[in-house]
Amino acid sequence: xxxxxxxxxxxxSRKKKVKTRKSTSRSSGWFAKIRQWPWGKxxxxxxxxxxxxxxxxxxxxxxxxEHNRWxxxxxxxxxxxxxxxxxxxxxxxxxxxxxxxxxxxxxAPRDPGTFQRSGNEFVVATRKFRxxxxxxxxxxxxxxxxxxxxxxLKEADSGRDITLLRFDPVLIGGIYPSHxxxxxxxxxxxxxxxxxxxxxAVEDRKFHEHHGVNLMAIGRALIANIKAGKxxxxxxTITQQLVKNYFLTNERTLRRKFNEVIMSVLxxxxxxxxxxxxxxxxxxYLGQDVSRAIHGFGLASRFYFDKPLAQLDLNQLATxxxxxxxxxxxxxxxxPDRLKKRRDIILDVSHExxxxxxxxxxxxxxxPLRVNKQRHSATTPHPAFMDLLRRQLREYYPxxxxxxxxxxxxxxxxxxxxxxxxxxxxxRVDSLDRQKQLDEQLQVAAIVTxxxxxxxxxxxxxxxxxxAGYNRALDASRPIGSLMKPVVxxxxxxxxxKYNWLxxxxxxxxxxxxxxxxxxxxxxxxxxxxxxxxxxxxxxQSYNQATVRLGLDVGFEKINETYLQLGGEKQxxxxxxxxxxxxxxxxxxxxxxxxxxxxxGFRSPLRSIREVxxxxxxxxxxxxxxxxxxxxxxxxxxxxxxxxxxxxxxTASSVRPRIAQDxxxxxxxxxxxxxxxxxxxxxxxxxxxxxxxxxDDNQSTGLTGSSxxxxxxxxxxxxxxxxxxxxxxxxxxxxxxxxxxSGKLTSIECEGAVYLAFVQGTEPVESDSCTxxxxxxxxxxxxxxxxRLFR
Amino acid sequence: MKKLLLIxxxxxxxxxxxxxxxxxxxxxxPAKTIAPDRGTSSAVITxxxxxRDATRAGDYQRAEVLLERTVRIExxxxxxxxYMAKLRLHQxxxxxxxGLSSKSNNxxxxxSKLMADNWRIIAHARYQSGDRQGAEQAQDRARQLQAx
Numbered sequence: 001x002x003x004x005x006x007x008x009x010x011x012x013s014r015k016k017k018v019k020t021r022k023s024t025s026r027s028s029g030w031f032a033k034i035r036q037w038p039w040g041k042x043x044x045x046x047x048x049x050x051x052x053x054x055x056x057x058x059x060x061x062x063x064x065x066e067h068n069r070w071x072x073x074x075x076x077x078x079x080x081x082x083x084x085x086x087x088x089x090x091x092x093x094x095x096x097x098x099x100x101x102x103x104x105x106x107x108a109p110r111d112p113g114t115f116q117r118s119g120n121e122f123v124v125a126t127r128k129f130r131x132x133x134x135x136x137x138x139x140x141x142x143x144x145x146x147x148x149x150x151x152x153l154k155e156a157d158s159g160r161d162i163t164l165l166r167f168d169p170v171l172i173g174g175i176y177p178s179h180x181x182x183x184x185x186x187x188x189x190x191x192x193x194x195x196x197x198x199x200x201a202v203e204d205r206k207f208h209e210h211h212g213v214n215l216m217a218i219g220r221a222l223i224a225n226i227k228a229g230k231x232x233x234x235x236x237t238i239t240q241q242l243v244k245n246y247f248l249t250n251e252r253t254l255r256r257k258f259n260e261v262i263m264s265v266l267x268x269x270x271x272x273x274x275x276x277x278x279x280x281x282x283x284x285y286l287g288q289d290v291s292r293a294i295h296g297f298g299l300a301s302r303f304y305f306d307k308p309l310a311q312l313d314l315n316q317l318a319t320x321x322x323x324x325x326x327x328x329x330x331x332x333x334x335x336p337d338r339l340k341k342r343r344d345i346i347l348d349v350s351h352e353x354x355x356x357x358x359x360x361x362x363x364x365x366x367x368p369l370r371v372n373k374q375r376h377s378a379t380t381p382h383p384a385f386m387d388l389l390r391r392q393l394r395e396y397y398p399x400x401x402x403x404x405x406x407x408x409x410x411x412x413x414x415x416x417x418x419x420x421x422x423x424x425x426x427x428r429v430d431s432l433d434r435q436k437q438l439d440e441q442l443q444v445a446a447i448v449t450x451x452x453x454x455x456x457x458x459x460x461x462x463x464x465x466x467x468a469g470y471n472r473a474l475d476a477s478r479p480i481g482s483l484m485k486p487v488v489x490x491x492x493x494x495x496x497x498k499y500n501w502l503x504x505x506x507x508x509x510x511x512x513x514x515x516x517x518x519x520x521x522x523x524x525x526x527x528x529x530x531x532x533x534x535x536x537x538x539x540x541q542s543y544n545q546a547t548v549r550l551g552l553d554v555g556f557e558k559i560n561e562t563y564l565q566l567g568g569e570k571q572x573x574x575x576x577x578x579x580x581x582x583x584x585x586x587x588x589x590x591x592x593x594x595x596x597x598x599x600x601g602f603r604s605p606l607r608s609i610r611e612v613x614x615x616x617x618x619x620x621x622x623x624x625x626x627x628x629x630x631x632x633x634x635x636x637x638x639x640x641x642x643x644x645x646x647x648x649x650x651t652a653s654s655v656r657p658r659i660a661q662d663x664x665x666x667x668x669x670x671x672x673x674x675x676x677x678x679x680x681x682x683x684x685x686x687x688x689x690x691x692x693x694x695x696d697d698n699q700s701t702g703l704t705g706s707s708x709x710x711x712x713x714x715x716x717x718x719x720x721x722x723x724x725x726x727x728x729x730x731x732x733x734x735x736x737x738x739x740x741x742s743g744k745l746t747s748i749e750c751e752g753a754v755y756l757a758f759v760q761g762t763e764p765v766e767s768d769s770c771t772x773x774x775x776x777x778x779x780x781x782x783x784x785x786x787x788r789l790f791r
Numbered sequence: 792m793k794k795l796l797l798i799x800x801x802x803x804x805x806x807x808x809x810x811x812x813x814x815x816x817x818x819x820x821p822a823k824t825i826a827p828d829r830g831t832s833s834a835v836i837t838x839x840x841x842x843r844d845a846t847r848a849g850d851y852q853r854a855e856v857l858l859e860r861t862v863r864i865e866x867x868x869x870x871x872x873x874y875m876a877k878l879r880l881h882q883x884x885x886x887x888x889x890g891l892s893s894k895s896n897n898x899x900x901x902x903s904k905l906m907a908d909n910w911r912i913i914a915h916a917r918y919q920s921g922d923r924q925g926a927e928q929a930q931d932r933a934r935q936l937q938a939x
Binding site for chain 2: 082084085086087132133134163164450451452453600602610611619622624625626627628629633686726728
């Protein structure tokens with residue numbers, strides 16, 4: 001009651017203010033009257049302040065509501081799993097993928113997002129997903145496996161063959177604005193009509209009548225709260241709640257309440273009830289997913305029920321409405337009883353208000369909550385990959401756009417490979433760290449790419465794989481050690497008239513003076529000089545002295561050229577130590593360089609993104625496959641035939657028994673002075689992997705490339721579905737069995753026979769026929785191996 | 792671009808519409824274009840069908856996405872890289888067309904018809920990029936291969 005006169009006075013003064021515009025002559029009298037009035041001056045100042053403030057708030061309301069209603073985070077997806085008859089995939093991998101995608105096990109899969117497995121047969125009810133090129137519809141499918149190959153893919157109901165199908169991709173994260181709000185916008189006409197009715201019944205019965213504020217409700221709440229001695233009831237309208245969430249902070253001050261009331265009235269003045277209801281449905285806070293805040297019914301529906309909002313039933317709608325009061329207080333797992341009680345209240349009120357019938361009420365109340373308990377965090381943090389992604393995106397998109405425009409980013413990440421890599425990193429690094437007593441200082445970076453598409457499938461840059469910090473894969477520049485040797489040997493092999501695998505190199509001590517007069521005398525790892533050795537042995541055994549002599553003979557200029565063509569980013573300095581890898585590179589740069597070896601001389605920029613779509617699913621930018629012939633394939637096949645021998649019989653041979661024999665592998669170990677860095681870069685026909693281990697402060701790790709990085713590489717590669725390295729036949733290239741010891745052709749059954757590639761006419765002509773008398777026992781293995789090497 | 796198309800059509804093709812998967816550019820005779828390898832899987836053929844439809848409809852971006860999917864499924868199928876090269880040439884992305892043609896050649900294993908077509912793409916791309924001499928050399932390679 002006390003407020004009334006003030007309000008009247010305000011009204012009067014507003015009228016008078018209008019008049020002042022019309023007539024200045026009368027205004028002086030008006031002013032004078034007020035000024036004479038006790039407290040008149042103060043009232044006048046207050047009035048002017050109030051009007052000014054209201055104008056300001058009006059601007060805020062309209063500007064924010066009109067122009068940037070919500071900052072929509074970018075959503076980042078993994079590659080979609082593509083299945084077709086003949087696809088190489090194990091049933092276990094499919095089941096894991098379905099689990100990562102939160103498909104639920106069901107005896108009779110009907111609802112999208114459910115599946116059943118019996119042995120090698122799956123029935124899956126897939127989800128709908130809109131890709132750039134087409135939309136994948138919801139389907140019930142049946143997949144059969146034989147071993148690790150899909151042998152049949154059919155519609156489960158009709159039995160019709162399906163040629164290929166993409167599952168929905170895994171949401172691997174988002175790029176959020178600082179408040180980390182996430183939402184999936186819905187339009188009012190996509191919302192079940194029951195939802196706004198329940199909201200009105202429960203939250204704001206006079207919604208369609210009031211002008212933003214319901215004084216009766218406030219009064220009622222006030223009385224209830226006074227009676228209870230604490231805050232038990234809120235008198236806020238839906239409009240006020242929207243204003244509170246949308247424009248204001250959470251503080252409970254009088255000023256905020258004041259703003260809330262004014263802004264609610266202003267909002268109602270500018271926008272109709274439909275728009276306000278739609279905004280409320282999208283704004284309201286309904287839960288927390290680790291650090292991601294779930295806002296709006298659209299996203300909450302996916303989050304809690306794994307369904308689009310339009311498909312929710314009464315029970316589920318009432319459950320979501322129940323959460324409005326406090327998603328944490330009514331947490332479905334922590335406080336299921338509270339939530340159920342609250343849901344029942346929502347249902348009762350809905351019935352009282354005539355929104356639902358008695359039958360609907362009874363039926364819904366009998367139902368359990370049915371919140372999807374399997375809901376994991378929808379955002380799986382793969383921080384190293386996300387960091388790489390952000391960097392690649394920043395070339396075209398400012399941060400503000402990434403966190404506000406609702407972009408949909410389709411990446412190359414393979415969630416199965418990534419998770420396996422993470423698991424192996426944790427296990428292997430822990431065990432090596434303990435073994436070498438490194439006090440948890442041992443660090444790691446690992447990259448797995450697809451050889452043919454140059455897509456990055458997995459990226460790890462910390463032993464704590466969930467830790468988003470220093471990205472070693474991208475930022476740790478370390479000497480690459482013997483990973484440099486293939487560059488030196490390739491530079492030599494590019495001159496086939498001068499060098500081939502049987503060219504003898506001098507592996508004896510060497511002393512070189514640098515310009516400052518210091519003498520550099522590189523030693524071999526075993527501290528032994530081996531005298532004259534064929535080039536292939538110098539590579540497979542990673543002899544330093546022979547390599548330095550070869551490098552000096554080939555010349556820095558040629559080596560530098562090869563290095564840059566392979567993908568090296570900077571000119572190499574012309575000093576001998578670079579021949580043994582006194583060149584600093586990040587693991588990612590190494591991967592880029594070895595990608596060119598793996599792809600037979602074709603260089604492709606490594607990619608983490610396939611495409612970026614806007615919020616409406618329209619394409620903004622594609623990141624296409626690009627290939628460029630950087631080095632002639634023939635020379636690269638020469639070096640690759642040597643890198644195969646590194647794995648077959650050289651410094652990396654310890655990994656050979658760990659991976660199926662029919663998969664031909666190639667690679668090179670790298671170790672730096674005092675065992676500070678342990679490297680392995682290796683590839684199959686399908687995958688490339690680069691692993692680095694070391695400590696951030698450059699301590700000795702006690703690990704060679706072979707005893708450290710190679711082991712982790714083997715762990716990761718053992719889990720991949722690989723194809724072997726293959727050499728592409730050309731007219732000018734021959735692959736023949738030779739005996740590096742004698743430098744002669746030999747036959748495959750002879751002990752010590754090694755298959756190596758030669759430019760036609762440079763292979764040895766003389767042959768020796770197992771003079772040592774040793775004959776390999778399993779010739780068949782060797783013959784088959786050779787068949788696999790060449791198609 | 793029109794001139795380029797005429798050259799392309801003159802070399803590779805003429806008219807009419809036989810249903811053959813792969814990339815068939817406007818004005819091309821599908822019968823004279825490279826057919827997918829015999830071992831090509833039905834999954835890839837399905838995608839190639841869609842890529843052909845997209846190309847006909849002038850939706851090159853969609854065709855690009857579909858072709859990349861084929862390459863992910865059968866990375867060593869030389870004709871798929873050839874289709875991608877052809878599309879890039881048509882899109883005026885000459886460097887990429889050259890790279891993809893070379894990649895296709897690398898996998899072609901003596902398929903001289905395919906290699907000849909790849910060299911033609913390289914010839915056009917080089918010509919369009921102003922490398923006349925390189926274009927002629929590529930054209931010669933194409934002729935030699937065609938004669939085989």
